[in-house]
Amino acid sequence: MVKRYSAQKMMIKDALMRLNHPTASEVYEYIRKSYPNISLGTVYRNLGLMAESGEILRISMGNSPDRFDVSTNDHLHVMCRECGQVFDADSHKLENMLKEIDEFLEESTGVHIEDRTMYFSGICSSCREKS
Amino acid sequence: MVKRYSAQKMMIKDALMRLNHPTASEVYEYIRKSYPNISLGTVYRNLGLMAESGEILRISMGNSPDRFDVSTNDHLHVMCRECGQVFDADSHKLENMLKEIDEFLEESTGVHIEDRTMYFSGICSSCREKS
């Protein structure tokens, strides 16, 4: 069970670095330009494996298709509901607040918090200018 | 365009009050016991309409099916990853912190935050006792 770093896997990693939080099909379409034979299944499988191993991040936002992220450091995501762009925000400075929220929830629900999911949406500055 | 509060709609509302943050099919299965002819489409449509009008809440947690909530007040959700139970937590006391997070994000991304989605998961107290 030796992990083979196939050409396809490298292309997927490369696409992730070039695109901004792409969906699986965005990765697929990007690679297809230079390598038309890539299979959508291969893209999904590798993104899933990489996310599971912690090499990349899977971002589930509501009911839209999952997005993937090469940055695995702790950070938050904000999406513009006008243009769809996804913005990163370093959550370092919020660490204490987030811990406080966890503690509050543990106390009021009895659940030992192991994971939190949060994302935000609004209108980005360039979309605000346009209107 | 008179809003008719059909028998089906009432059954759906009743199911929501009796079940704990159910999915559309949980609502469907519940109603089917006493009214086998109810259509899954009707359940989906009415849940969607009620959520849109603000009469109930739609809760999207990751890639699992959407859940619905009769309580429309501001509160947070915590799910036990062992038994799947969903717990409510009044977010009143966190209001200031949440606003601070919004402000931080507006400053660091330029996006004017209009909506935030957050949910948490962990192990509930009764599941912790069992192991």
Place this chain on the structure above:
DNA sequence: TATCAATTAGTAATAGTTACTATTATTATA
């Protein structure tokens, strides 16, 4: 009672994703 829009049941269609399978590519080994 006749009319007409709202709603329904039942089913078809869709989107996103995972599963399957035969084939190809890569590595290990005789």
Place this chain on the structure above:
DNA sequence: TATAATAATAGTAACTATTACTAATTGATA
């Protein structure tokens, strides 16, 4: 190097959650 073992792929089928469609039903109104 030739052969065997197995990891990964392309292509497609299947699946789940959800929405769309349509003909029939319901119920309010004139």
